[in-house]
Amino acid sequence: MSDPLLSVRNLSKRFGGVVANDDISFDIAAGELVSIIGPNGAGKSTLFKTVCGVTPPRSKRGPDSGKVFFRGRDTSGFAAHRMCEAGLALVFQETEPLKGMTALENAAIGALVRTGSFHEALRLGGQALERVELGHRADIMVDELTLAERRRLEIGRALATEPVLLLLDEAMAGLTPTEVQSAVALVQRIAGDGVTVILIEHVLQAVMAVSQRIIVLDRGRKIADGTPSDVVADPAVITAYLGSELSNA
Numbered sequence: 001m002s003d004p005l006l007s008v009r010n011l012s013k014r015f016g017g018v019v020a021n022d023d024i025s026f027d028i029a030a031g032e033l034v035s036i037i038g039p040n041g042a043g044k045s046t047l048f049k050t051v052c053g054v055t056p057p058r059s060k061r062g063p064d065s066g067k068v069f070f071r072g073r074d075t076s077g078f079a080a081h082r083m084c085e086a087g088l089a090l091v092f093q094e095t096e097p098l099k100g101m102t103a104l105e106n107a108a109i110g111a112l113v114r115t116g117s118f119h120e121a122l123r124l125g126g127q128a129l130e131r132v133e134l135g136h137r138a139d140i141m142v143d144e145l146t147l148a149e150r151r152r153l154e155i156g157r158a159l160a161t162e163p164v165l166l167l168l169d170e171a172m173a174g175l176t177p178t179e180v181q182s183a184v185a186l187v188q189r190i191a192g193d194g195v196t197v198i199l200i201e202h203v204l205q206a207v208m209a210v211s212q213r214i215i216v217l218d219r220g221r222k223i224a225d226g227t228p229s230d231v232v233a234d235p236a237v238i239t240a241y242l243g244s245e246l247s248n249a
Contacts, residue, residue, distance in 0.1 A: 003072055005030040005165060005196055006051070006088075011066035013043075013050050015059060020046040022220040023066070030164070033191045034198045035207045038217035039240060044200045045093065047217070048167050052090045053080040070165070084113055089163035093170045095150040097142035103129060103153050104138040110160035121160075128160035129153075131193075132186060148179045152186070159190070166190065168199040172206050184209045208232075216240070 004027035013021040020043045028034055036044050046056075051068050053075070055061040062068070062077045069075065070086060078086070089110075097106050107125030108118065115121055129135045132152040137145065145153060151171055158166060172183045184206050191197050191210075201207050207214065207228070214231040216224040218240040224231050231237055 002030070004028055004069070005032075005071060006198075007067075007069040008047075008051065009067045009069070011047070011050065011063045011068065013046055013059075014064050015056070019220050021050065021063070024217070024220075024222050025066075026215055026222065026225060028165070028196060028198060030196055031191075031194070032196055032198075032212055033187070033210055034213045034215060035211040036198060036200050036215045036217065037202070037204075037207055041219075042217040043220040044217055045169055048090060048169055048198075048200065051083075052088060052167065053078045053083045054090070055079075081113075084161055084163075087162070087164040088167070089158035089161045089165070090167045091154045091158050091169060091171055093173065095147070095154055097145070097150055097153055099142060102139050102141055103134055103145065103149075103156075106142055106153055107138075107156045107160045110157035111162075113161045124162075125156075125160050128156040131159055131190070132156040147174055148176075148182075151175070151183070155186070155190075159195075163195060165196045165198070168197065168201075170200055170202065172201060172203050175203075177205075180206055 006028040009025050011021055011024045038044055050063050053061055067074060067076050070088060075083060104125055107128045108121040111121035111124035126138060129138050132155050134152050134156055172180050175183060180203055187197060187210050211228050214228055215222060216231060216237050223240060224234045224237045
């Protein structure tokens with residue numbers, strides 16, 4: 001059996017007296033499509049940021065205890081740009097395109113991780129926009145894009161970094177049901193292209209449609225890890241997150 005692409009071992013993260021992540025461990029194999037779910041405040045976004053080397057205000061980089069291994073290396077203290085160079089890309093909850101620039105120019109910024117030539121970055125950015133079906137909007141200023149298009153742009157900019165592992169933090173938030181269906185198809189295509197995907201998502205329709213595996217967090221701890229059918233039948237998950245309505249469906 002090959003080594004995991006990502007391995008999280010006994011990871012804990014604290015902010016003052018608040019334990020955001022508490023002794024979390026899991027492995028992600030290359031090619032998996034995994035969802036992380038849980039109530040608001042469960043520690044999902046903190047987990048992503050800690051793995052990716054994003055340093056929150058007034059906090060040290062990386063886990064307070066435990067380890068993160070990516071592609072066989074201990075990357076626990078790596079800065080975000082080093083993780084990106086290593087092949088990990090994170091799409092945040094918030095859409096924050098670079099204002100005053102076109103969609104293509106925004107995507108090209110991501111490609112600069114792989115090339116020092118802005119001309120080449122534009123070419124790679126254009127390819128990334130085609131992958132997220134925004135090629136026809138390449139020359140549009142980002143202020144003119146819809147929310148759904150901005151979310152696709154964020155994914156396109158991440159893809160322009162040529163990741164082997166893509167982390168999506170609520171990339172479908174605020175979308176209409178039709179837009180969610182389209183986003184699900186996009187995530188499935190990205191995974192089909194060989195990119196390993198982990199997504200945090202509250203849209204259960206999307207979670208059940210795309211996930212090979214679901215990890216559940218509650219109050220900073222991992223309470224379940226398994227197939228979608230196993231997880232939705234887990235009494236601890238039903239109590240913590242899914243609720244009686246789904247359990248009786």
